[in-house]
Amino acid sequence: MIFNSFEFIFLFLPVVWIVFFLVGRIAPPFAKTWLLLASLFFYAYWNPAYLPLIVGSMIVNYIIGVFLGKNKWLPTRKGILTLGILFNVSLLGYFKYRDFFAENLNAVLGTEISLVQLILPLAISFYTFQQIAYLVDSYRLETNEYNFLNYGLFVSFFPQLIAGPIVHHGDMMPQFSDRKTYRINYENLSKGLVIFSIGLFKKVAIADTFAGYANSGYGSVEALTMVSGWLTSLSYTLQLYFDFSGYSDMAIGLALFFNIRLPINFNSPYKALDIQDFWRRWHITLSGFLTKYIYIPLGGSRKGIPQTYINIFIIFLISGFWHGAGWTFVIWGILHGLASVIARIWKRSGGRLPKLLAWAVTFLFVHLAFVIFRAPDVSVALSVYKAMFGLEGIQLMGISVLFNEDLTHLALVILLGLGIALFAKNSVQIMETQKRTPLMMLFVVMLLYYSAMQLQRVSEFLYFNF
Numbered sequence: 001m002i003f004n005s006f007e008f009i010f011l012f013l014p015v016v017w018i019v020f021f022l023v024g025r026i027a028p029p030f031a032k033t034w035l036l037l038a039s040l041f042f043y044a045y046w047n048p049a050y051l052p053l054i055v056g057s058m059i060v061n062y063i064i065g066v067f068l069g070k071n072k073w074l075p076t077r078k079g080i081l082t083l084g085i086l087f088n089v090s091l092l093g094y095f096k097y098r099d100f101f102a103e104n105l106n107a108v109l110g111t112e113i114s115l116v117q118l119i120l121p122l123a124i125s126f127y128t129f130q131q132i133a134y135l136v137d138s139y140r141l142e143t144n145e146y147n148f149l150n151y152g153l154f155v156s157f158f159p160q161l162i163a164g165p166i167v168h169h170g171d172m173m174p175q176f177s178d179r180k181t182y183r184i185n186y187e188n189l190s191k192g193l194v195i196f197s198i199g200l201f202k203k204v205a206i207a208d209t210f211a212g213y214a215n216s217g218y219g220s221v222e223a224l225t226m227v228s229g230w231l232t233s234l235s236y237t238l239q240l241y242f243d244f245s246g247y248s249d250m251a252i253g254l255a256l257f258f259n260i261r262l263p264i265n266f267n268s269p270y271k272a273l274d275i276q277d278f279w280r281r282w283h284i285t286l287s288g289f290l291t292k293y294i295y296i297p298l299g300g301s302r303k304g305i306p307q308t309y310i311n312i313f314i315i316f317l318i319s320g321f322w323h324g325a326g327w328t329f330v331i332w333g334i335l336h337g338l339a340s341v342i343a344r345i346w347k348r349s350g351g352r353l354p355k356l357l358a359w360a361v362t363f364l365f366v367h368l369a370f371v372i373f374r375a376p377d378v379s380v381a382l383s384v385y386k387a388m389f390g391l392e393g394i395q396l397m398g399i400s401v402l403f404n405e406d407l408t409h410l411a412l413v414i415l416l417g418l419g420i421a422l423f424a425k426n427s428v429q430i431m432e433t434q435k436r437t438p439l440m441m442l443f444v445v446m447l448l449y450y451s452a453m454q455l456q457r458v459s460e461f462l463y464f465n466f
Helices: 006-024 028-044 048-070 077-109 124-139 148-156 169-177 186-218 226-257 275-281 284-295 305-323 327-348 355-374 378-388 399-403 407-423 427-433 438-453
Strands: none
Touching (some): 006 226, 028 048, 028 148, 048 077, 048 124, 077 124, 124 148, 124 284, 186 226, 186 378, 186 399, 186 407, 186 438, 226 355, 226 399, 275 284, 327 355, 355 378, 399 407
16 A cells, blocks of 8 residues: 555555544544554555564564663663674565675675575565664663553554655654644645645656656666656656655655654755755755764764764765665765765865756755655666766757657756756745745645546655655
8 A cells, every 4th residue: 555546545544543533532543542452454555464574673673672662771671782783684684685695695705505595575674773773862861751552553554654754753652742732733734735735746747747757768778868868867856856756745744634743854955056065955864863973872973084074975875885785886875975075075175066057066066966765776787877977979869759749849857857956945935935825725725636537557755665
């Protein structure tokens, strides 16, 4: 079940919402239990085989976290924390990276380790990071709430379960304890509907349109020339933007329906003026996790300039590997790590660029790096790069056939997508600042109506694969 499906919008969501508030007025613990069970059902709907995995992971981490939080004098706490982290990393490593390492060992050492070809359990990358953070904070005595229902919802709350944002227990668990959460709040409902409708439109009307162009280009890289290469790469850059942005909007909106505020995870990243600015705007909660739980423990910027650069590079390498078990993701992480180090060096030397040039350099780098991020392997990425830089010619013949679209129309659609990304208010700003007027209501109704007409072509969100 995904957010942009009939069964979610017209069956699952209304039933869960109505029962939640009916029960919540009488007995919040039952409403909480209902929401937890609904979230687990939502997860199991994808593949019931992995339900025991997430439930087992929740129980083990909760027990370890409570033990660490309540036994501050025991000398074995550090060892228990290490075992807890190893438990989480082992699960993630086995299901996500086992075949990647086996393939590379076979290639390098000539071994014959068999591949198990497991289907990646949904959301394992997200709930693993959240629970590692919980264990570390318990060890640091920064947790003070030990209610399993709240903890279970912190891990499994369905609006953020599958593709984030990566939430912090300190932000989420108190909200599940608040009795006001279980009473209908029409202001939250209104804001949630606005941002949910914008997110749904971004996904089904914009991201899925660009997905068709990007898939056509990446599916025929041997036919790409200079213009079609740029059309292909720009289509993916815009697809990923509106897909991830759309998911993030819908997650915030759905959570608000239940009076839960999720952290902002996406803040107009293509408006960034340098690579550090980009990462303050793109997948904000992942950057926050990597900074707090890896960069700072490594020493952050406290151990001198060379070590600072090494630490920055390490977190981007981890970020790339987190996104997927493949060399393309590793290279993407390395590219961003190198760019971030170079940007720091440039700033320390006093270098500055005019705003327009700074934006152009940043966007061009992010865009070129997304080529290898999207490519199934390095050879496909190199083919796209060769086409983009004119090494496969610059002819326009065949573009209409390749994309099944007129070149002029395609160029205008891409310009429109870029215009929205660069100049429009982002959806959080619209949600927070716009007054609820009849015009706004009409805007929301139109978005929902158009989106509902597109729900027959259901497509998954890109971040489900990460």
